[in-house]
Amino acid sequence: MVAIGLQAVLRIGTIRDLREEFALARVRDIRFIPLSCPLPQPYGMAKSLANARQTTLVVVETDVGVTGIGEAWGMPAVNLAYLPLVKDYLVGTHVCDVELVFARIIARHYHFGVQNQLMGAISGIDMAAKDALGQVVGLPVCQLIGGRASESVPVYASGGYITESPDEDFAPQIEAMAAAGHGAVKIKIGLGPDSDELRVKTARRILGDNVDIMVDINSNYTLDLAKASIARLAPYQIAWVEEPLTPQDIDGYELLQRASPVPIATGEALYTVFDFKRLTDRHAVDVLQPDLSLCGGFWQGRRIADLGEANHLRLSPHVWGSGIGLAAGVHFVASRSPYPHGQNAPWPTLVEYDVGENPLREALLSEPLIAVDGRIAVPTAPGLGISLDWDAVKRFMQ
Template sequence: MTSDRITSVRISSVTLPLHTPISDAKVLTGRQKPMTEVALLFAEIGTESGHEGFGFGYSKRAGGPGQYAHAREIAPELIGEDPSDIDRLWTKLVWAGASVGRSGLSTQAIAAIDVALWDLKAKRAGLPLAKLIGAHRDSVRCYNTSGGFLHIPIEEVLDNTTASRERGIGGVKLKVGHPDWRVDLERVTKVREHLGDDVPLMVDANQQWDRPAAQRMCRRLDPLDLVWIEEPLDAYDHEGHAALARTFDTSIATGEMLTSVAEHAELIRAGGADIIQPDAPRIGGITQFLKLAALAEHHRLQLAPHYAMEIHLHLAATYPQEPWVEHFEWLEPLFNERMEIKDGRMLVPDRPGLGLTVSDQARAWTVDSVTVTA
């Protein structure tokens, strides 16, 4: 017997414009163009008892229309199902599209649906998502990334770090990977001097160094007392990351670009990260994130989920070791609520589920939408 059934699934494609084109090292090396928008995939699930769940995924640059098309195609598989059986439904959805793989775009389409199912389950229980899963803490250390991109002049970066600290954000991450390594070193040194020795500072090379360059840069950055050096190498160079982790005092962080638990398992097996950075929308949602988190904890790894703080705050709160969550204000216009930050930490909302409601602005940015019913 079941207490409820899924009666409707609404899938929406939403395009969020960015106020300023964004550039990291991938742009400066000519591999990508500046980012001007974020493509969002929304999933809204309704049940016969009147409960509703909301989830989202995203794509930067290409991929958003593909995620939307795949989610729209598999959504009918949910009609009539018990929304509590989330793991079984994830498996059903992944096999519905198995011919296009069990990672990447296909499972990223499932992620938005999976998040909606977890949001629904927590709302039915009257609990914040973190409490439904089982929280270790009611707040998580946070750091800001959006103020430290490579297209931003260093004087403005310094102002951004001050503003972040005044807002209560605990740490600062600075983008590196400039074609001229001297520019990187000068910018990181200035930020460290501006912040002082006690403020957590991270850097992110976005995969743009080869092994010799990464060795040299890690050696130059080691004395600056960084929390971590992120993605110094290609995301799939697990052995190269492992060599850096063994050689230098500064922790090596990576994982955001991997798109399945299986890919992360290979990274962990190689010893390629001190700090693992999974992204729930990229690896298939909360169901897969929790499986990976158990594996990461078994290997005593630190956790710092990538982006999507609105989801990852809840998940980081459930990790046994003290984690980090990444602060990006980019998605704030999509929702009526804001994450609360105090004394360097992001507070887990006490509202049921994710604690989010979709804003009128997000509805206005909707490009296409389809609703599947019985």
């Protein structure tokens, strides 16, 4: 008979405890908490300005006492309307199995389609379930979904918003991003080719030649306008033109991608890998931009990233919500390899880092994720590696 040392016995006991806890990690309850904060000054995009920032906080409680958090994009009231449906499917499900349930939901309720708030609700639940699972097994989310490719990820500052006084308010926004030392910056355009060139010319003058500038039209143009604008902007060395056309204009994207001297990026308004496949099948895009809070969470985000990799396209997740969505984007990028690049990535995968007025981005978290020298450290704690300031949550509850 082989003697077993005390340390081995304790270790076996610990493993058994972990196995038992893991086996019991089932969804006990799901809560949606609507959050909103008014803005002192409206800002936004060419299509419209926002008077407030809002999101839906998703809380997934498990039978082992572990709670995960996520973020669902869109109008909280609409997300709340979907909650009874998704809870009916998910309560009692193991946190490892939620993706199978999501697939069952969209297959059974195919009349709903996927371009709706049902996917937003699923996205937030998937984030929260991965957060809970990471806490149960003691691993950061990035290692659950692919690995930890780096200790920090690069970001681009998203600002230069359109306001009620766009001519007066634009330059100060760019000056603030320049002072912060961001190496890549995205600005809003889309008010017309003349305005586009003026805004880009101003940004280039303030930022200098060594900062990458991306522009975002927010789907406000038709094909002819997009071509006219890009022709004016190309001499300023633009890194990409984002959402030049409406998401439905796949034909237009294909024609524009062929003609444009500037890379075309899009995807923040697309849901599931099926939407993105319509673009990649037509070779109509250069950079894929899934938003994990609406595209289907990490569940669909990984499939979209794999689709991009299979088609040799770049990836850059869209983030325009709270600090929870930012944390998800950081883990997502940290989990991806730089394929087809090796050690040297000429254009690394960037996370969008919104620098507009938004208390939900920083005040919501006990320790906000802050970009330093153009990078955000990947959290090392289990799950998403973030914790909520519940006093702040109460302040922002609708």
